[in-house]
Amino acid sequence: MAAAVLCSAVPAFAQGCALCYTQAASASARFIHALRSGILVLVFPPLLISAGLATAAYRKRDRFRASDAQSERSADSRAGDTHQAELQNTNVEI
Amino acid sequence: MSGQSSKGQTTTAQTHTGFLRTYLFSLDHKTIGKQYFLLSLCAVLVGVVFSWLMRIHLAWPSLSIPGLGWLSSTGAPQGVISPEYYLALMTMHGTLMVFFVLTLAPLAAFGNYFLPIQIGAEEMAFPRLNLLSFWITFLAFVVLISSLFVTGGSPISGWTAYPPLSAVGAIAGPGEGAGQTLWIVSIAIFCVASLLGSINFIATTLDLRCEGMTLMRMPMTVWAWFITSCMTLVAFSVLLPACWLLILDRIAGTSFFVPAGLVISDQLQPHSGGSPLLWQHLFWFFGHPEVYIAILPAMGIVSHVLIASMRRPMLSHKAIIYSMIAIGFLSYVLWGHHMFVSGMNPYSALVFSLPTLVITIPSTIITLIWIGSLYGSKLRITSASLFALGFISVFVSGGVSGFLLAQPSLDTYLHATYFVVGHFHLIMGVAAIFGIFAGTYFWFPKMTGRMMNEPLGKLHFWLTFVGSYCIFMPFYYLGLAGNVRRDSQFVSAAMQSLMPVHKFITIAALSTGAAQLVFLYNLAYSWRRGKSASSNPWDATSLEWSIPSPPAAVSFEGGAVIVSRDPYQYGMEGAHDFLGQREKAVADRATPAFATVKPAYAHPSYASISKTGMWVFIAASIMTFAALTSALLVRRGSAQDWQIFRLPLLLYFDTALLVCSSVILELARRSFPRFDPSNTRQARMAKVFLSITLLFGALFLGGQAAAWLQLRSQGLAFSDGPSSSFFYLLLEGQGAHVLVGLIAVAWVLDKLYRSQLRKPSLDTFSLYWHFTTTLWLYVLAILLITI
Numbered sequence: 001m002a003a004a005v006l007c008s009a010v011p012a013f014a015q016g017c018a019l020c021y022t023q024a025a026s027a028s029a030r031f032i033h034a035l036r037s038g039i040l041v042l043v044f045p046p047l048l049i050s051a052g053l054a055t056a057a058y059r060k061r062d063r064f065r066a067s068d069a070q071s072e073r074s075a076d077s078r079a080g081d082t083h084q085a086e087l088q089n090t091n092v093e094i
Numbered sequence: 095m096s097g098q099s100s101k102g103q104t105t106t107a108q109t110h111t112g113f114l115r116t117y118l119f120s121l122d123h124k125t126i127g128k129q130y131f132l133l134s135l136c137a138v139l140v141g142v143v144f145s146w147l148m149r150i151h152l153a154w155p156s157l158s159i160p161g162l163g164w165l166s167s168t169g170a171p172q173g174v175i176s177p178e179y180y181l182a183l184m185t186m187h188g189t190l191m192v193f194f195v196l197t198l199a200p201l202a203a204f205g206n207y208f209l210p211i212q213i214g215a216e217e218m219a220f221p222r223l224n225l226l227s228f229w230i231t232f233l234a235f236v237v238l239i240s241s242l243f244v245t246g247g248s249p250i251s252g253w254t255a256y257p258p259l260s261a262v263g264a265i266a267g268p269g270e271g272a273g274q275t276l277w278i279v280s281i282a283i284f285c286v287a288s289l290l291g292s293i294n295f296i297a298t299t300l301d302l303r304c305e306g307m308t309l310m311r312m313p314m315t316v317w318a319w320f321i322t323s324c325m326t327l328v329a330f331s332v333l334l335p336a337c338w339l340l341i342l343d344r345i346a347g348t349s350f351f352v353p354a355g356l357v358i359s360d361q362l363q364p365h366s367g368g369s370p371l372l373w374q375h376l377f378w379f380f381g382h383p384e385v386y387i388a389i390l391p392a393m394g395i396v397s398h399v400l401i402a403s404m405r406r407p408m409l410s411h412k413a414i415i416y417s418m419i420a421i422g423f424l425s426y427v428l429w430g431h432h433m434f435v436s437g438m439n440p441y442s443a444l445v446f447s448l449p450t451l452v453i454t455i456p457s458t459i460i461t462l463i464w465i466g467s468l469y470g471s472k473l474r475i476t477s478a479s480l481f482a483l484g485f486i487s488v489f490v491s492g493g494v495s496g497f498l499l500a501q502p503s504l505d506t507y508l509h510a511t512y513f514v515v516g517h518f519h520l521i522m523g524v525a526a527i528f529g530i531f532a533g534t535y536f537w538f539p540k541m542t543g544r545m546m547n548e549p550l551g552k553l554h555f556w557l558t559f560v561g562s563y564c565i566f567m568p569f570y571y572l573g574l575a576g577n578v579r580r581d582s583q584f585v586s587a588a589m590q591s592l593m594p595v596h597k598f599i600t601i602a603a604l605s606t607g608a609a610q611l612v613f614l615y616n617l618a619y620s621w622r623r624g625k626s627a628s629s630n631p632w633d634a635t636s637l638e639w640s641i642p643s644p645p646a647a648v649s650f651e652g653g654a655v656i657v658s659r660d661p662y663q664y665g666m667e668g669a670h671d672f673l674g675q676r677e678k679a680v681a682d683r684a685t686p687a688f689a690t691v692k693p694a695y696a697h698p699s700y701a702s703i704s705k706t707g708m709w710v711f712i713a714a715s716i717m718t719f720a721a722l723t724s725a726l727l728v729r730r731g732s733a734q735d736w737q738i739f740r741l742p743l744l745l746y747f748d749t750a751l752l753v754c755s756s757v758i759l760e761l762a763r764r765s766f767p768r769f770d771p772s773n774t775r776q777a778r779m780a781k782v783f784l785s786i787t788l789l790f791g792a793l794f795l796g797g798q799a800a801a802w803l804q805l806r807s808q809g810l811a812f813s814d815g816p817s818s819s820f821f822y823l824l825l826e827g828q829g830a831h832v833l834v835g836l837i838a839v840a841w842v843l844d845k846l847y848r849s850q851l852r853k854p855s856l857d858t859f860s861l862y863w864h865f866t867t868t869l870w871l872y873v874l875a876i877l878l879i880t881i
Contacts, residue, residue, distance in 0.1 A: 030731050031369075031728075031731045031732050032731075033731060034727050034728050034729075034730060034731020034732065035371065035375070035728055035731065037724075037727045037728075037731070038372075038375060038724040038725070038727045038728035039375070039724075041720055041723050041724040041727060042332070042375075042379055042720060042721065042724045043426070043427060044720075045328075045716055045717055045720040046328045046426040046717070047426070049324075049327075049328060049713045049716065049717065050324070050328075050422075050423055050426075052709075052713065053296070053324050053713075056300060056706070056709070057300060057309060057320075060300050060301070060309075061308055061309040061310075062308050063303075064303050064304060064305040064306065064307060
């Protein structure tokens with residue numbers, strides 16, 4: 001079906017913004033190439049960001065607030081760094 | 095209010111008294127959620143009145159509407175709406191409904207109130223940012239409404255603000271002067287608020303979940319809010335720079351969107367070859383995901399409400415979640431379908447057509463799961479469940495027409511007709527509003543401690559449901575008959591034959607709008623005098639139903655929340671057919687109970703949430719600069735006015751300064767774990783490192799200013815050409831990041847001098863500063879390649 005759709009591509013110039021049409025219809029190959037590059041530049045960052053967010057969510061899938069705090073407290077106590085432990089339990093107000 | 099953290103610190107949502115801190119500037123996410131809800135309610139009331147005025151004018155063009163002449167003596171002399179005023183009403187209606195209703199109510203209002211509670215958190219990750227976000231949104235609303243009262247009135251360029259109409263100023267018509275400028279400023283402000291909100295939602299979901307709340311145990315509403323926040327982050331990060339460019343075209347004489355040789359009112363416009371298509375490209379990158387930003391939270395709400403009403407889980411919890419993720423992901427690769435008729439390369443249209451069709455698959459999966467789950471269930475018919483069912487109905491009715499519009503050949507005919515109006519109103523507007531109503535009837539008892547009147551709710555549903563179909567289904571007929579949209583009057587004989595349909599739609603719109611008075615009365619009456627609600631009036635399972643109605647100021651009253659099961663455990667044997675997420679199963683009741691264990695509320699790790707927040711902010715910045723880069727590439731290829739010039743050598747010296755500052759800051763950061771405030775030598779070293787970072791950063795900014803002045807002295811001004819415009823713009827954008835970084839260094843140094851600096855603060859700041867340095871290297875590379 002995809003192949004059939006690909007083979008049936010036809011120019012889609014019709015109504016819509018006359019100025020856009022005029023500009024696009026008279027555009028050079030350079031502009032069409034530029035528009036394609038512009039589209040590619042906007043396609044990839046969201047994919048990377050989505051991948052980053054998915055990775056972050058996956059890594060934190062079983063990490064909870066309480067156990068997180070507890071593990072940090074235990075890590076602090078292991079290090080014997082009371083200063084850090086006190087700092088990390090300070091309230092967050094951003 | 096008195097939440098105590100494990101170390102005795104109070105949580106943020108407490109101890110503030112007085113009217114201002116309780117109702118206006120509260121840090122409590124529940125209060126902020128209610129504020130968003132009321133703001134949306136104001137916006138929808140204004141938006142509906144505007145739609146009434148438009149419909150009355152379409153049906154009876156010469157009718158004088160009492161009082162309208164007072165609102166706009168030029169736009170509606172003697173109360174008769176002029177064509178330009180019709181366009182202004184259309185613009186304001188679209189803007190209010192899309193931004194201030196559909197974006198705010200299902201996500202910001204319900205999300206703020208219920209997301210933290212449903213994941214067992216006492217607060218949002220950044221409460222102050224949350225408060226700031228609401229008030230920035232309110233400012234955006236005020237700025238938008240103020241455009242009604244300036245000379246010329248509101249803009250006439252539609253909610254899409256297509257240039258060149260929106261870019262050339264007052265000469266383009268009434269409303270295109272100050273009104274259009276206020277519109278763009280309002281949207282830019284709204285973008286900032288939405289970005290702050292999305293940072294908060296993402297960090298809260300990732301880092302503040304209570305013990306036992308794995309990702310797959312989150313209710314569907316939380317998933318929907320989380321995915322929508324990710325989409326908001328990316329979409330609004332692109333709209334924001336697009337608004338900057340549009341403002342610059344209007345006030346600074348740049349030529350990003352306005353083509354050369356444009357003559358308006360016999361005057362040649364002084365612009366030099368911009369591309370209107372560039373705005374479409376940037377705007378629809380935001381605009382199409384915006385459709386899903388409006389509908390996904392409603393999908394989550396509807397799923398949540400239906401499960402509680404069906405008394406059984408959906409056929410597949412995971413399939414719905416994965417489908418919502420797929421919708422969020424795919425929504426970023428199909429914005430080009432809004433430009434099918436713009437004349438872009440037909441093969442590009444094809445590339446966008448395929449994902450447009452593919453995105454219907456996850457939507458269809460979700461719909462089939464809803465219907466399959468409903469089949470054979472013992473559905474409790476409540477106002478909330480009726481609106482959830484209504485959502486499915488209008489979602490399908492609106493969605494089916496999307497299949498047709500996804501075909502470029504059909505879209506060519508239907509694009510500018512009422513067919514599209516019917517499609518997007520049903521799938522984006524009415525469906526999302528049904529989701530908002532479902533959420534309101536469902537959560538009202540939790541939010542106020544009182545029940546809404548059910549008979550009135552059901553009456554409201556039926557009037558709205560039937561009315562919506564009477565309004566929007568005839569739009570399909572009008573579109574197929576070739577009725578062009580956006581026209582304020584239909585004077586041709588062919589269109590005159592369609593006037594009875596328009597009159598029918600207008601009467602239906604007035605009636606359906608009036609039916610909302612039933613809802614408003616129910617809302618206001620029940621808020622004050624409704625029947626008292628128990629903590630769990632719907633016998634539901636998620637965490638919000640495990641606390642009193644309304645919740646205390648500290649939702650879980652300072653106790654730890656431990657979740658032991660999935661969110662939707664229905665169909666159990668025994669006195670109750672459900673198990674709450676905090677309850678223990680009958681078989682487990684001999685063992686120590688989860689519910690009876692109530693250790694103190696464990697405050698989240700500052701390191702984790704601040705770092706998550708910073709990474710999300712960095713993602714937003716990356717998208718903003720990607721949008722600027724994309725605009726630069728398109729603009730560079732659109733005309734022959736691209737001017738090549740030599741970059742000042744000073745920029746290379748600046749680069750060295752910034753890279754050195756990053757290295758020195760990293761030295762300070764790495765030495766910090768060993769830092770002992772009592773050790774004066776180490777303290778002095780850290781202060782020296784940070785001071786050098788501050789100095790180098792300031793020198794960098796000075797260098798940028800000098801480079802700017804050097805180019806200015808050579809006669810290269812901001813608006814001289816697209817290359818210089820982009821040069822200055824990229825420098826300004828990156829410079830703003832450095833400026834914020836310098837303020838942050840000063841803050842870090844101040845903390846260090848007062849021996850209060852925390853390692854997580856330094857880590858987070860370092861992350862930001864290194865990003866700023868990387869950003870500069872990227873900007874320099876782009877400038878070297880293109881200029």
